[in-house]
Amino acid sequence: MRKRPIPEATVARLPVYLRSLLALAEERRTLTVSSEELAGMAGVNAAKVRKDLSYLGSYGTRGVGYDVEYLLYQITRELGLTQDLHAAIVGVGNLGRALASFKGFAERGFRIAALFDVDETVIGTEVAGLTVRDLDELKEFAAEEPLAIGIIATPADGAQEVAERLIDAGVKSILTFASSVVKVPPDIVVRKVDLSIELQILSFYQQRREAISSAREANRVLEGELPGAAGLRTGAAEHAASFDERRAGTLHSDRR
Amino acid sequence: MRKRPIPEATVARLPVYLRSLLALAEERRTLTVSSEELAGMAGVNAAKVRKDLSYLGSYGTRGVGYDVEYLLYQITRELGLTQDLHAAIVGVGNLGRALASFKGFAERGFRIAALFDVDETVIGTEVAGLTVRDLDELKEFAAEEPLAIGIIATPADGAQEVAERLIDAGVKSILTFASSVVKVPPDIVVRKVDLSIELQILSFYQQRREAISSAREANRVLEGELPGAAGLRTGAAEHAASFDERRAGTLHSDRR
């Protein structure tokens, strides 16, 4: 179990633990934290926390828990957050602007170093303290100030070309918001955030739920339990259960 | 294999197929599409496409492929996209504004029906043709115009409370952008989109790559292959390989 390969699913949860630990460190109440407690904060179960952390090494103390500061450091290191990474946003529209103005990235060690667009009317304007540059200057810019991460916030059409330009400029990690599929060589990591897909997934489960509850209702009516269609409203969020959020990134480059 | 349970992973890919099929339908070149071709467009492999589609039923024709229109219809239906779903955005800041102004949702069958905030200076202003309402009016509003989906775009602090309010107003599907963990009863589906986590995941693989390549470089230097540190730049995106993007949602309600 020791050494190398940290499962993708674990990598995707490390940032969640990190955030929980930061909260603990801030309130300075506890110097250590148990897997149970961390699990509660992160919304996962304790066994998972322990297994995840065990991939990093044996950093806990039996009978006690994990030293908050030390674990914080280890996760930070493992995620490569010890140094600020520079990112460029390409496509300064609605979304690009919101991203550029977002303060939270800096806190987490990401520095938005430049904004690029192709629209003449956008180039040269100032957004969140940065001047929007012409996409043509990307390579040149990156040569001077290496960019670790490229963020694509253009419409779907442009995305593939932008990705290629980013790669050509030396960027190896890409986050895209465009709804198109972006294809890249196997040594490049792309993550895609697609809000429409998220909504569609919600729609699927919503519909499923409706199907089930209307079936149940029909049943009850048949069985004479209900007079007609009455409220099926469920109790509010008092006894809110913990809810697992997974976001598994993928590296299988799945070529063909 | 037939009937009911469509795996989560499959659900998450259906929207991708849907989009590919829409593109095909639009260009009206082909009436049918093979799993191979669809796989190419969606950036996954053909076996996966076939298995995914087989969960919906046997909609293909051996030796021929899938009828584009028919498949389109089936996926649309399965995802529950035959009717427009109404969504509300809570938190009209940088991100909320960008979301509200985004045209793409409407195209995909989602209607942003209302915007809510708590900030006096924001309430009453107009954003993307909608007047921002006071969050206190949420329940009332939802009673009149049922909301299928709630989108949380507030800072992390507010998110849990907003979620509870949404649930109280009858919303069963939630998409949150806040970096906090949102806990909900098991009958509510939450999906979380966390951009900072995405960047941190990229950071992890970036760092990993650097570790590997510098190790390799060190090796080469030892073996006398390289004079010093020279360009390790990889070829551009000519022979771009297909790249699998997974986003598995989770429904295990993982309570404790």
Next chain:
DNA sequence: CCGGGCTTGTGACTCTATTCACAAGCGACC
């Protein structure tokens, strides 16, 4: 320095997802 309580770390198991590989079935052409 011993025992009890507590919490980690991890093998073993289970469940889910992916991939392989091939028989079955369709259409077209002779």
Next chain:
DNA sequence: GGTCGCTTGTGAATAGAGTCACAAGCCCGG
């Protein structure tokens, strides 16, 4: 009407993730 090429649909094999449950190990109090 037979055969050939192509493509689906799916069992079986494999890989990956999650969960269980417990021995090992630490701390503290006596």
